[in-house]
Amino acid sequence: MDSAVANYSLPKPAWKVFPFDGAAxxxxxxxxxxxxxxxxFCSTLSNVNFVMRDDVRFFLAQCITFSLLFSVLFAYPHTxxxxxxxxxxxxxxxxKHSLELIGYPxxxxxxxxxxxLTWNIPLSSSPLLGQFERFSAMGGIDLHWSYYQGIGALLLASLLVFQLVVSGYHYGMQAFGVAIACGEKAGYRLSLTQKRCLRVNLYALWMLNLLSGYTFLSLLDYKGFGYQPLHFPWQWKYLALGVFAVTIALVLSKIIWPIFKAQKQLPPLSAIVxxxxxxxxxxxxxxxSGFQAGVxxxxxxxxxxxxxxxxxxxxxxxxxxxxxxxGRRLIALIFLFMAFVGIGYLAFTYMPVQLDAxxxxxHLRPNFFFLAAYIFLNTHHYMIDSVVWRGDSRLRQLV
Structure with a gap:
């Protein structure tokens, strides 16, 4: 008879049962x-009883203090x-791409x-602006143009709103590219029609975000310049939500289910995320609070x-x-990253702030050059990205 002791084996170490894949x-x-x-984590902090604790408020204050550092390390160098x-x-x-790379900047x-040049020219000097604002209000859209002191201020605010609008599209299309790249790396390939379905879903998300009016960045009530957010009819937002929900169903029915049915394969985790x-x-x-604007x-x-x-x-x-x-290539890459951190800080923060000072x-507001640099660098980055990921780009061929 076999001994029960002889058949006993020690349990496997946790690292063998749940192997850690650092790259993944x-x-x-x-x-x-x-x-x-x-x-x-931020949602947890939104609890009133939790956020009023002294240690939590101290932690949040430290995060705000380091917000510029985070931007310098992660946001600036990618641009x-x-x-x-x-x-x-x-x-x-x-x-070949002179419109985006030369004409746009x-x-x-x-x-x-x-x-x-037109900062202090009063809005009243252009009656058409007031008429258009009143016409929009009749349709339920509050432009709030009359809050600005001059045509130049309105133009800068419009450029800032343009940057925010285009950023939503840019974020969505980058996520699309990431999902496609991660999927193809794992052998999960979409047809042209399925890619279009996913794009439609992200367009609907962009429209939903646009109709929020970007109220999270309203900064008029301080010494610098900020913009007055647009206000759309609340019915539009919920209509956009309905359209977005339909496109989610489209993604499930036209992408996830057909591929799973045919290949018994789900999208890789990185594509889903x-x-x-x-x-x-x-x-x-x-x-x-602060997530969309800061994180x-x-x-x-x-x-x-x-x-x-x-x-x-x-x-x-x-x-x-x-x-x-x-290993040496990685070291060179780290030095390149550090150089771009420095260049990004100079371009986004140091030089504009010095010009403002x-x-x-x-007659300009004290943060005009800071906002001008923010608008120029970000929107030009969006235009650059619209060409460097095309099929004729060496970058696209590598990644």
């Missing part, structure tokens, strides 16, 4: 999982990296210059930096590609 964990955090964890991906592909690529600089996270980023109904740009930047690193390691730059050792143009 890093990808999960970078493609959106980190933002989901932060959102869950600078996009310039490298566009303008380092040579004159042929630049001229000149146009936006011209509009910012026009804003400074990238889409689910952007859903939570842009929906206007459950937003912890979402950082999470978006981390997404971009992750794929930037993949492209660099794959040989986007011939200088880095010539380094045979992966000089009162170069006396």
């Amino acid at each position: 964990a890093l990808e999960f955090i970078c493609v959106g999982g980190g933002s989901l964890l932060i959102m869950a 600078i990296w996009s310039y490298r991906f566009a303008y380092q592909q040579g004159a042929g690529f630049i001229l 000149l146009a936006i600089l011209g509009l910012l210059w026009l804003s400074a 990238s889409i689910f996270s952007v859903w939570l980023w842009l929906q206007p109904f459950v937003q912890p 979402v740009p950082l999470a978006h930047g981390v997404q971009y930096l992750y794929f930037s690193a993949r492209a660099e390691m794959a040989g986007f730059d011939q200088g880095l590609a010539a380094i045979a050792s992966d 000089t009162s170069l143009v006396k």
Whole structure:
């Protein structure tokens, strides 16, 4: 008879039962999982009894103190990296996409210059503006243009709203690209029609976000310049929510179920997380205070930096590609990241703040150049990204 003791075996160590995949964990955090964890944490802090504790308030104050550092590390360098991906592909690529890479930056600089020139010209000098505002109000849309002191201030506010509107589209399309790339890496490929279904879902999400009016960034009541958010009829928001819900059903019925039925395969976790996270980023109904304005740009930047690193390691730059050792290539990549952190800080913060401090143009608000840099760099980054991920781009071919 066999001994029960002889057949006894020790349980496997936890690391063998649940093996840790560092690369998969890093990808999960970078493609959106980190933002989901932060959102869950921020939602916990929204509890009144919890947030009023002294230690919690001290922690939040420290987070606010370090907010610039987080932006410098994660948001700024991804924008600078996009310039490298566009303008380092040579004159042929630049001229082929001259509208986005040459024409747009000149146009936006011209509009910012026009804003400074017309800052104190009263709105009453253009009766058409007042008539259009009243006409919009009849349709339930409050533009609040009359709050601005001049035509130039209204133009700057309109450019800021434009930046926010385009950012929603940009976030959605980047999440789309991340999901497609992560899916294809795992062998989960979508047909052209299925990709269109996913795009329609993200367009509906963008519209839902747009109709929120971006009230989370209303900054008129302080010494600098801010914009008055638009207000749309509340029925429009819920109609957009209904359309978004229909597109979710479309994604499930036209993408998830057919592929599962045919191949017994579900989307990889990284693809699911990238889409689910952007859903939570842009929906206007459950937003912890400061999340969309403060955390979402950082999470978006981390997404971009992750794929930037993949492209660099794959040989986007011939200088880095010539380094045979992966370890040395990684060290070179870290130095490149540090350089872009410094350039981003100079471009987004230091130089604009110094220009504002000089009162170069006396009649402008004290944060005009800061906002102008924010608008120019971000919107130009969106235009750059619309071309560097196309099929004729070396970046697209690598990633």
